[in-house]
Amino acid sequence: MGSTGFVKLSRSEFREVVEQGARWCVRNGYGWEEDLELMEEQGCMKGADSSKISDKAIDRGFNQIGTLGSGNHYLEIQVVRPENIFDKELAARMGITIPNQVVVMFHCGSRGFGHQVATDYLQVFLKVMESKYGIKIL
Numbered sequence: 001m002g003s004t005g006f007v008k009l010s011r012s013e014f015r016e017v018v019e020q021g022a023r024w025c026v027r028n029g030y031g032w033e034e035d036l037e038l039m040e041e042q043g044c045m046k047g048a049d050s051s052k053i054s055d056k057a058i059d060r061g062f063n064q065i066g067t068l069g070s071g072n073h074y075l076e077i078q079v080v081r082p083e084n085i086f087d088k089e090l091a092a093r094m095g096i097t098i099p100n101q102v103v104v105m106f107h108c109g110s111r112g113f114g115h116q117v118a119t120d121y122l123q124v125f126l127k128v129m130e131s132k133y134g135i136k137i138l
Contacts, residue, residue, distance in 0.1 A: 006066045013062075014061060
């Protein structure tokens, strides 16, 4: 937990992570190849371009790699009970095949970095939403 992670990166290295996603983590020993198969978009959106991210967002995120955070960020160890599996096929695709299987669930979000990216692009949109798109906020 906390705001500074154990993975020490420069700002330019963080931009590589932004573009390569989970594949960067696997190549650098922070995951396994088979992990990628269980992630949305295999852990990286095609066309990710860190040049579209502000320096302020990079500054807010580059030292948080490897942190869980706090607040609504969590890590839970859970037991999947057979009576709570409502879609056995989907569960099997996620590797949940053993009765009373222990799984780990976590949410760490993108924290300061993601918030700043959203704020930056919200400001861009607010400038053009009425004049270009005819959207009015009442």
